[in-house]
Each structure stands twice: as structure tokens, then as C-alpha cells.
Amino acid sequence: MHFDFSPKVKELQARVTAFMEEHIYPAEAVFMQQVAEGDRWQPTQIMEELKDKAKAAGLWNLFLPESELGAGLTNVEYAPLAEIMGRSLIASEVFNCSAPDTGNMEVLVRYGTEEHKKQWLEPLLKGEIRSCFGMTEPGVASSDATNMEARAVRDGDEWVINGRKWWTSGANDPRCKIMIFMGLTNPDAPRHQQHSMILVPMDTPGLKILRHLPVFGYDDAPHGHAEILLENVRVPYSNVLLGEGRGFEIAQGRLGPGRIHHCMRAIGCAERALELMCKRSMTRTAFGKPLARLGGNIDKIADSRMEIDMARLLTLKAAYMMDTVGNKFAKSEIAQIKVVAPNVALQVIDRAIQLHGGAGVSEDFPLAYWYAMMRTLRFADGPDEVHRMAIGKLELGKYMPAKA
Numbered sequence: 001m002h003f004d005f006s007p008k009v010k011e012l013q014a015r016v017t018a019f020m021e022e023h024i025y026p027a028e029a030v031f032m033q034q035v036a037e038g039d040r041w042q043p044t045q046i047m048e049e050l051k052d053k054a055k056a057a058g059l060w061n062l063f064l065p066e067s068e069l070g071a072g073l074t075n076v077e078y079a080p081l082a083e084i085m086g087r088s089l090i091a092s093e094v095f096n097c098s099a100p101d102t103g104n105m106e107v108l109v110r111y112g113t114e115e116h117k118k119q120w121l122e123p124l125l126k127g128e129i130r131s132c133f134g135m136t137e138p139g140v141a142s143s144d145a146t147n148m149e150a151r152a153v154r155d156g157d158e159w160v161i162n163g164r165k166w167w168t169s170g171a172n173d174p175r176c177k178i179m180i181f182m183g184l185t186n187p188d189a190p191r192h193q194q195h196s197m198i199l200v201p202m203d204t205p206g207l208k209i210l211r212h213l214p215v216f217g218y219d220d221a222p223h224g225h226a227e228i229l230l231e232n233v234r235v236p237y238s239n240v241l242l243g244e245g246r247g248f249e250i251a252q253g254r255l256g257p258g259r260i261h262h263c264m265r266a267i268g269c270a271e272r273a274l275e276l277m278c279k280r281s282m283t284r285t286a287f288g289k290p291l292a293r294l295g296g297n298i299d300k301i302a303d304s305r306m307e308i309d310m311a312r313l314l315t316l317k318a319a320y321m322m323d324t325v326g327n328k329f330a331k332s333e334i335a336q337i338k339v340v341a342p343n344v345a346l347q348v349i350d351r352a353i354q355l356h357g358g359a360g361v362s363e364d365f366p367l368a369y370w371y372a373m374m375r376t377l378r379f380a381d382g383p384d385e386v387h388r389m390a391i392g393k394l395e396l397g398k399y400m401p402a403k404a
């Protein structure tokens, strides 16, 4: 077992770190200012400038394993780079490595036809457009995806789609041109063959964005999270991905990498929160001592270090399993890290907020915004409980009598 990254990865880590220090950290405040100044739902100039710089530096599309279209990195190789990107909420988009585009691009690479790839994958890979993923619905418990009710019915050479989606991340952004819609197409088929994924261009008549949904008051503009109505939306029948009734086959492939990317970034976010916690608690004094030396504060710092290191190792184990046995057989490890990483990040951010006092919940530090974003990860892409259920079942399965 090696605990060291290859020379190729170390070189990339150094380049991504240098890029973050030179371009991204100084741009965080500029990004926030540009969002605040104009129409919040328009792309910012600073983001487009940073994307050009990342492209020119060859730090582009670093995700995308098993494809010539990306940087040719495995999940284990990508993990430490995504961790560095997770240190800033604006970084992953700069490198064209942000959700939900990465998951959607992987779907198009694996299951798109040549026509789908030309129309949607190529501009996504170039960072010219963005995309969204429409699965969750307000009317049903969406942690059980077999509940999805939005309907797509075949009418000759077309699908006619009706339904309502919400929490569709990125849909508010005018650069978002395509949705991967998941809906009910074959209600009489077996439970996991009833749903399909269909490409729906965002400018199709009948698709209406009803509102944006803030998270604890943060609108996450210009990306945002939308509630969407689909009323008699017509798209060509050929927009179905992989085939009718095969939505769950795709979901299994899509959500694996998407989930682990969130976890990699969560570790980076926790790492930066710990850094802020250490710096603040060493430089601020109360009762004659630095905050770090008061009460159990040093234990909070030590616990954070231990938890982050454990979560990182589990992330790498899951990434290794995905690379070696495939996403399907890495199911338990992916579920484990999907529970562990957001919870660890939240604990660390919470301690950092506490040690910052009032400053921790202000907008002078990124901690409150990070907390809001990380909190959603305990149920987005599947609640903790559902992942625990999957892990537990796999564990019990080992002791099931052969007959059962």
C-alpha cells in the first residue's frame, strides 16, 4: 500500500495550488462583488477571465477518467486536485470541474449518441455552456428515486413531458442550455425500469423556471437552484439516453463520480476551515491567553485534524475501488464516504465558526456560506440515512445464508 502520490499527481497538485494562490483566492471577493453589483443571475466577468487562464495553463477538465476527452486522470489521481479546488467555492468552475456539469458530461461521454455529443458535450467540455440535472420533485420523497412522477410520453417521433422539478442546481444561470431530465416513461415495467433520462434543451417551449430556491438565505447566484415547471414540453424521441426505461442504469454510473467529487471538495473545504480556525485562535487573546490555549480548544483542533485525515483516506479508498473494480462494485465505499465527508466538514466548519465568534457567522469570513452549502450535502445526492441503509444491507449480505 502506497501513501504517496505519483510524480505526475504531485506536479499537478503544485500547479493547481499555485493557480489557486495566484488567481483564485484573490478573486473570491471580486466574484462576490460582481455578483452583488449587477444582475445577480448573469455570469460574472471574473469567472470567464479565470476560466481562460485555467485553460491556458492546461488545468482544464481534470475530471473524466477513462476518456481521452479529459486530462486522463484516474479517480485516485483526481481526488487530491479536487480537494484543492474544494478550498474555494468558486474554484471548481474555473477548472471546468464543477457539479452538475461533471456528472452530466460523464453521462454524455458514456451514454450519448454522436449527435448528443456534438451538440451538448463539446460545448460543455469547452466551458461555453452549462447544464443541469432534473430529478428531484417537490411532490414526492425524492430520496427514493423510483417515486419520480414527472411524465414523459411518446408521441410519434417526440416525447411530451409534463411535471415539476425542484432544487435543479444551475438552472437559473443563463449559460445553462441543457437539462438531463429523469422521468417516468414506462409505469407498467418493473420498478427500476420505469424511468428514463432525456435531454431537454432549456429553451424548449413549455419549460418554465418558476423561482430560485435559496439555501439558508444564500442564493448561490448566478448558479442557483431552481423550481421548474414542464408543461407539454416536446423534444425528439432520440433525446433519450441509453434507451427507454434505462434511467436507473445511468443513475448508478452518474451518481458515483458526482458523489465522490463532492466528498473530495468537502475535504478541501474542511482543511481550509481548520487553517482559519488555527490562525484565528493563535492570534486572538482572551483571559490572557490565545484562544487556542483556552478550555478544550486545542482538542477541537486535534479532533479536526484526525477527522479530516480519516475522511481523506476513506475518499481515496473509494476512488481506488472505483478505478479498480468499477463504480457498481465500489457501492459501499462510495456510500460510506458520502456519509462521512459532509459530516466531517460540517463538524470542522462548526468548530471554526465557534472559535471565530461573531466573525464566524458574518460574511467577512467564508465559514457561514460553507456551512450552508455543506449542510445540504447531508441529503443532496441521497440522504445519510439512505446511504447507511445501503452500507448496512451490503454488510448484512455477507452473513446471509446462501439460500436466502
Ligand SMILES: Cc1cc2nc3c(=O)[nH]c(=O)nc-3n(C[C@H](O)[C@H](O)[C@H](O)COP(=O)(O)OP(=O)(O)OC[C@H]3O[C@@H](n4cnc5c(N)ncnc54)[C@H](O)[C@@H]3O)c2cc1C
Binding pocket: 100, 132, 133, 134, 135, 136, 137, 140, 141, 142, 143, 144, 166, 167, 168, 169, 170, 215, 225, 376, 379, 380, 381, 382, 383, 385, 386, 389
Ligand atoms: C442545494 C441543493 C442542491 C440540489 N441539487 C439537485 C440537483 O441538481 N438535481 C436534483 O435532481 N436534485 C437536487 N437536489 C435535491 C436533493 O438531491 C434531494 O433534496 C434529496 O435527494 C432528498 O430528497 P427530498 O428532498 O425529496 O427528501 P425526502 O425524500 O422527502 O427525504 C426527507 C428525509 O427523510 C429521511 N429519509 C429518507 N429516506 C430514508 C430512509 N431510507 N431511512 C431513514 N430516513 C430516510 C431523511 O432524513 C431525508 O433527509 C438538491 C438539493 C439541495 C438542497
